[in-house]
Amino acid sequence: MPHLRPATLSRYLLHGQLISRGCLRARAHAPRITASHVPLVRYLHAESTEPPSDMPPPIHVPLRKQLKEEAKKQKAAGKRKKKNVNNQVVDGWELTVGIEIHAQLNTAKKLFSAATTSFNDDPNTHVAYFDVATPGSQPIFQKETLLPALRAALALNCEVQPVSRFDRKHYFHWDQPSGYQITQYYEPFARDGHIHLRSRDGVAAEDGEGVSVGIKQIQMEQDTAKTLAQPGDVHWIDFNRVGMPLIEIITHPVIHHPATAAAFVRKVQTLLNAVDVCVSGMEAGGLRADVNVSVRRTDDPNAPLGQRTEIKNLSSFKAVEDAIIAERDRQITVLEAGGKIMGETRGWSIGSTETRRLRGKEGEVDYRYMPDPDVAPVLIAPDLVAHLRDTMGELPDAEVDTLIRDFGLSPKDAMALASLDGGLRVEYFWNVVDMLRTKLGRHAVETHITCFQLAANWILHELGRLTSERSDAPAEDLGFSQDGECIRVPAQHLADLVAHLYRREITAKVAKELLWAIFRGRVPGEYPSILDAIEKEELWFRELSDDEYAALADLAVRGQEDVLRQFVDAKVFPSGKLMFMVGRMIRLGKEECIDPKSAERVMRERIDGVYVPALKAGSFGEL
Template identity: 60%
Template sequence: MTLTSVARLSRYLLDGHISRRGCLALQRPWYTTTPQLQTTRLIHTTAEDSPPTAGAPSRPIPLRKKLKDEAKRLKREGGGKKKKAKTDNQTVDGWELTVGIEIHAQLNTGRKLFSRAASSFADEPNARVAPFDLSVPGSQPLFQAETLVPALRAALAFGCKIQSVSRFDRKHYFWWDQPSGYQITQYYEPFARDGSVTLLARDGIAREDGEEVRVRIKQVQLEQDTGKTMAQPGGEQWVDFNRVGMPLVEIITEPDMKHPRTAAVFVKKVQAVLNSVDACVSGMEVGGLRADVNVSVRRTDDPCAPLGTRTEIKNLNTIKAVEDAIIAERDRQIAELEAGGTIKGETRGWTIGSSETRRLRGKEGEVDYRYMPDPDVPPLIISPDLVETLRRSVAAPPDTEVDALVGRFGLTAKDALSLMALEDGGRVEYFYNVVDRLGELLGESADLKSYSALAGNWILHELGKLTSEKAGSEELGAGMLHISPDGRCDEVPVEDLAELLSLLHARRITGKVAKQLLMSLYDGALEGHGGVEAVIDQHGLWFSEMSQEEYAELADRVLEGQEQVLAEFRRAGGKYPQGKLMFLVGKMMREGAAERINPENAEAVLRAKIAERCGLDEE
């Protein structure tokens, strides 16, 4: 029989409160490394011992919906006032901003850092906990060697120097999500030092930074994560200890960033690098990566003045939050100093959609944490042979892959970066799979750039339109594509999308028909109908293009009454102003049978007609 906490038992006996998670019994036992250890599924910490109020949400609201709802609320409260664009909000006259970042990323391993409990996000609360994770008396830390491999891959990807000997320290502070009262980390002697990340203009850095910014990485250290606290109605807190002891790397930068946008781009690029070497388990939005940002300001009229007092903004979990929080904290510090005040070193928090940071506590220092070498964990000794083996196996950096996507596949740099960022790299693998299948369907004579650029546009933009239309739905998982790390997707299978795009590339169907078929694929409406071509046959959707005579007749009809536009073409001397020309092509598409019109052929006929009417030589 499962043991029950005294607090829960007293609520049941005295107040008649029955737990919503299966009364007093568990459906199944915990996972533990010691079968005899059993306890309650949920750990409660509460200021007021009161039950949750009725009507509490039964499941968490997706982060995407939170962001969307918050944006709507801010728009309503803004009274229609236009916000200052972030591109215009990177600097403040007379002030210099300095930013340093600490990134905590969960390593992609099957075990925790100092216990054999499994690391997992998806399990029931407190289902993956070993005795050491709960600081059970007598339990000891046992370093799991497998956690070192992804940590080394991460450090090598940043060009760090690997230390042959490193050591673990105890960082002391009390909070209810940390049962031992200290965190095991590498403060004094980390396993890696002296790396860097180069940010390019195409990454989206602030234009004030020019073409590139080099951000120095001071050190990369191993450490264990804390538990997860979940606030409940009535002042009650639930603690899930599944996350306790999860293996993390902490990446600590030098204060090399001067603009909020550049700092946000740095976090985004670090996430891309970690994904490229398969070091990090997941992205920011699901809790696998969190950023703490250190912000300070100083006046620019004295270049010899020391850096200002820094504050730390904790646990930022989206790229947007990094930029927004830095802007808000910078403006708060400047306002305080201009009013004659001083900046206190402190830790501050940030809420999604907020316009200002909030004070959490005074800033702890080395003395406050009482760092000391951990007496229970021996030094970590890393063999040079292991380092060299892993160095050779580290994948090409993201910049190299972007260059290939742009140069070989014909994508824009912006689209290439977006593909690599989505689904933790799964979307770009999906792109490669679709392009490979397209090449098989179209044959060797087809131009790679022509069909790969088409695939990139549809995979990034057309699939994005499908999901955005359903993103506001209350249905769990609505508005999402489930793309695996190896580039497979159940909603829009690689084979079906490649077949659809091959027909579009060969101009056997129109773009309008292709978009309708894509929507049907996404909704599952084509299942059981024999595939894309069979559906096109059944509904007569094949492209039947107009004849040259029909094109000419339609072009004559469109040009009737367009004397003013024709006069502009005469004055341009046959250069065909593109805006006016596309206006007339669009008119042909609207007045004719759009499903039978090839825009390129329509444009060619229209040019010939304009040249004929204006007495111009055709280009």
Template identity: 60%
Template structure:
């Protein structure tokens, strides 16, 4: 084959220009890059489009996301009955076996084999070195700083770091991998032999042992990422090479997981652990961590594992669990019908109830693994490993124990704080708590009280803001560009002292979020708008309670029956109905719902019920 010139090849890769000669034109490959003049709308993307010269005109364009949503709705309608059974963790008579491969992007400023900067949201194709797009003559240059977060991740997973590791080439062709191969570590990875313990609080399946399970990690290897492909309508694809060459670690487990929920819990805990040791900067929700799962089934009692299939690029914890359940059920149905499970690679889409075939399963021979001739061995000094091991910080399990034991948080809230915003939300919580204690003063037992208040607002009230508008702009140091921790602490301090109501506190939070009170401050805003809470007296609360009770005296019968032992439970619904009428009849801005409930309960038990019983006795 005639050698292609560098100028012609660069025009093909970066601008979409094709020469007039050669096999590319002659064979009319269906994924040719069209000339750049055909698509000027997004000039910073490399665009790939199928050849339409022999096909009839296409129908009107439908946005790609709308296509996905319509497909998901159709699948949901036609598979509703199957979906009801999809939440089962086990199938009688069958055993599920799962192995997981997690790809996590490392927290580094440079790519793995080029000095180009790593980026997430920068202009497409703005951080691309010659080697990233396989320009002829370009050579890989290993960036030593990428090894630091990789070693930290391996140590956090309990792995043994190899003193010497080497890079290999994994051959395959796709438009997001211009070299035709990926550089990885297949034969001699930099870490092996780890383990991760999962407890019940991590969300493992209820069928697991009470003391939890341990998942063995076969190896952790470094490798380069591919470019990012964005699917568009009309079978068009945009390619952004900013991600090409970004440093990854691939975490490979042994096939030891037997329940879908446990697999999802494993991925969730790995993400939390990598964030805790500062090895990764983003999680599944932002594309910085992806999971492939290998699924096989066998009949109970069989010793040999069944044929496995691989489901690629799962991008959420729920997708991990749902995809495993769907593939397990597909394989079981196939075997029960007398069929044979084929080793293949399958895909999963948002909202699906079934996996779909992508291609036949490649093996070692298909990938033609070979040592990379352009890269030397990576030698890790024992002193570096010891230093990194000594500076790992607090692991998630220890921190969760502290949040639950020292601060009185529930396990669910502690886990949520650890997972949100790539681990920054828990640091934000600590910042709010410190500022709140400084404003209120520390007393014995007050820390837990402040902590529960702060955790509730850091999780739930801030979460409501993100449902209505943009993100919270959390920083790794635990502060927010949208709601500074100091201003939230100001609001909570006034709320804790009962100087404002919860309703006013939420309004103030929304004003902070919209940057309406950054100059005046929270306290000055409350003062200028007259939002201070001037609570009713006990006598005024009692008068409102009597007023609310008068037209509803018939409900007292339910409370009398409860006191006489004729009712099974206390009629809380009736009580809260009266409290609601009480709140409607008074000045809401001067009323505390908790106090209103206490007063109404007291009046019911000490006044209304005794009066009703006395009236009934006189009637007799």
């Protein structure tokens, strides 16, 4: 912005008028910068400050689709990545990784202004004077932003500091109007934490049963504005995000394997969601990771760590692992060729095979850190910390342990259940379990553990299929509430459905159709309850007798003599051919009367006791 004359500054300070030239535009005499006053702000490298009238709106491409498209390009180009599971270690070299995670706090106000936090609202509709560095505006610390930050510190086993202070980190970029960011560099509010990662968290096999990752500090700081790149070297700037409260989680450089680094970021996201710190995760942009990567040879254990480079703004767990591997391999290649690693900031794109240089690495001197004279120290009383610790509830690790120990779930399923929908999916599971215990009798869990496992499987997998296979609606449309209820599939209806399925009163196919009817509102719309739907549509499972199964098996094997001969003298029972024959039984009979396990049992008995002996005797055609 050019130098302002005193008359222009006077209009700024005394009358609230913004100049019409440059990057900011507004109507005169605006008492507050609102949606009607500020258009979508643009940064333009060309001479004109107005975008073309025919400029198309930005097109949002889902992350999953981007990954698929990049994978297709890599395959078409003949480039194939090594599987990461076999790419965790390079002989003769040691990798060291430090991680910085930026997480947006779940608060109603920004860090230093009363402007409302916004995620999907129209651009530049929640902007206060201080957010855009209007001269004369002052930062006012919003105390409520401290509460989720403290919950994060406790979840990450940090020591909360009774006194913390804010500093200015100076740099100029169009997304930072004031020319500096307010952060906590010298005296953060939390220090000395740790997270223990277990093998079930997805750490590298080289880390064995687990590894502890130390957290150096957690600091509060402002977010920057959101930049939207447009065609023609144009950038649109949305100041709704500027000033949003962040925490930055900084680890010690103790991670040595790419998969473990990705597991750490995933675990942090799960913990922050569990204690209601974050609004969204990496997939929605609410959590971003920067990784610092260095390598050194293993032949000298006393050698210092190598020169590190930083990879900025990684937006997925896969990107964390892939970017670390690519940068590690690049550094090793440079060093083995006699080169030198430069301290720099590098970037990573989805589907890439190598990192790219962005700029030289800034250091403490470059940022000119200094205490912020306009923000008072933050004093945190011990009784507040104690209250938050006592009311934080059970953390995911303890809940996963319970699901594995008491319900016999696999670690993978238990972790998925505990983490899906920000922890709300597991609350839904507990509600369903309580209702099932009321229906089946409040015995020990072991009495009906198979039923609870069935409920967990349906909550994990069948609910997801409602929005992925038969609907274009996003998964959020299931509508999980904070008390563990689901708007589209109420816990009571799912408990009724699972109970009937567990008692073998309906088939799995009928249960899936009933679940779809619940999701579409036909229950309790057309039918008051699951029981009413089963009664009116005559969906009860009336299983065939063994004699009826045998007759169906005889019908299924007709014309399949060549298949049956593969069972004669077979050292290993050909289960694939068996299931082929069972499938013929199910297709030939009434599916709602057939239990696949019973059909398999009868077919196996008939093959061993009737069909194979008949083939050996040459009398199969007489059956």
